[in-house]
Amino acid sequence: TNKSYNWNVGGAYTVGPARISLGYEQTKDKLLLEGAKWDTWLLGLNYKIGACAINASYGQRKITFSYPHDYTDKKLAIGYSHNLSKRTSIYLEASQTRYDETVGILMDYLGDLGSANGIAGANGNRINAIAIGMTHKF
Numbered sequence: 001t002n003k004s005y006n007w008n009v010g011g012a013y014t015v016g017p018a019r020i021s022l023g024y025e026q027t028k029d030k031l032l033l034e035g036a037k038w039d040t041w042l043l044g045l046n047y048k049i050g051a052c053a054i055n056a057s058y059g060q061r062k063i064t065f066s067y068p069h070d071y072t073d074k075k076l077a078i079g080y081s082h083n084l085s086k087r088t089s090i091y092l093e094a095s096q097t098r099y100d101e102t103v104g105i106l107m108d109y110l111g112d113l114g115s116a117n118g119i120a121g122a123n124g125n126r127i128n129a130i131a132i133g134m135t136h137k138f
Helices: 103-108 113-123
Strands: 005-015 018-029 036-049 052-064 071-083 088-098 126-136
Touching: none
Parallel strands: none
Antiparallel strands: 005 018, 018 036, 036 052, 052 071, 071 088, 088 126
């Protein structure tokens, strides 16, 4: 039988203009990667300054399965958001993910192994990303 599962827990606490959040998630896959387990945690900070907010987060994912050792991936992100109105905001975020060898990259890009191998080889197991966007709440 497929006894795969996923569960998570998280919370946040607001102190003045600062909001601190912490989350944890565990996934066990017995279908695609038999015996694979991901333990992921994330720490976040949001600090409001008028119509703006500074965001920062740090997270780790530990991958355990039947290879010689466990693998730990780490992600650091920092961002800025600005409210244009009550329901619309724009944002900018920069992040870097550092993968322990190529296992994490292969897990994240499972559907596109060619791209995963190219990313791993070209960037020394690091992925840098920039996100720019707009959100609107209906």
